[in-house]
């Protein structure tokens with residue numbers, strides 16, 4: 001019997017990451033769930049173990065981690081004390097670098113510099129830290145890195161300049177990884193969604209009413225729609241690399257063209 005493959009998902013406490021954890025558990029992956037909110041990770045771990053554990057064989061570990069803390073990320077991989085996580089890391093095949101956020105939509109002359117720092121530290125540096133230390137474990141041949149970019153990485157919109165810059169960086173980092181890993185058999189994929197209904201807008205606007213309005217009058221993508229794309233990418237035969245997927249809701253024709261009823 002071949003050992004079960006392990007997927008590590010950052011940002012598994014909410015939205016796309018949480019949906020991806022559920023979907024990959026169903027596909028037969030063991031999981032390492034990463035985020036800062038411990039309680040949410042524990043609830044998801046318990047739910048998945050109940051549904052897919054026992055005779056179905058699922059093993060789930062949690063890493064409570066702020067990915068912007070370089071030394072904490074280093075230590076989580078290089079000095080991991082938890083024996084279950086140590087075992088899971090030995091079988092690490094898939095890294096889903098999903099943790100990310102947007103802060104504010106202020107025009108650049110009025111924007112908060114702290115918001116820019118948070119976005120760059122999380123979406124770019126945090127993703128790089130996790131990728132670098134996870135790569136020591138990712139298996140050649142069956143390994144797969146999946147990055148959560150965005151349509152914002154291809155097209156810039158007003159008030160989104162710095163968020164869009166971070167996602168353009170994710171696209172370039174993804175391409176760089178694919179070039180540098182060529183020959184290893186490790187696949188590298190960039191997933192680029194349009195509007196997905198998650199906590200993303202609440203984090204961005206810090207205003208529940210404003211966040212709710214973001215998804216009113218049309219059908220946005222659901223986290224499951226993106227989890228579907230990720231699951232499909234990582235379950236292709238080993239010689240097939242889905243390099244990029246751009247996914248909009250049908251009502252959204254571009255980053256600035258959205259039809260609401």
Ligand SMILES: NC(=O)c1ccc[n+]([C@@H]2O[C@H](COP(=O)([O-])OP(=O)(O)OC[C@H]3O[C@@H](n4cnc5c(N)ncnc54)[C@H](OP(=O)(O)O)[C@@H]3O)[C@@H](O)[C@H]2O)c1
Nearest residue numbers: 011013014015016035036037067099100150196198199200
């Ligand atoms: N929603 C959209 O419309 C959309 C569109 C395109 C791309 N995306 C991208 O998709 C990804 C997932 O977003 P989502 O929509 O699912 O948003 P979400 O529901 O807000 O989830 C974001 C996740 O990132 C985690 N996270 C944020 N900062 C972190 C940090 N410093 N350390 C560890 N984890 C951190 C959060 O967990 P904790 O708070 O518990 O740490 C949470 O689990 C992001 O990269 C986002 O940019 C979203």
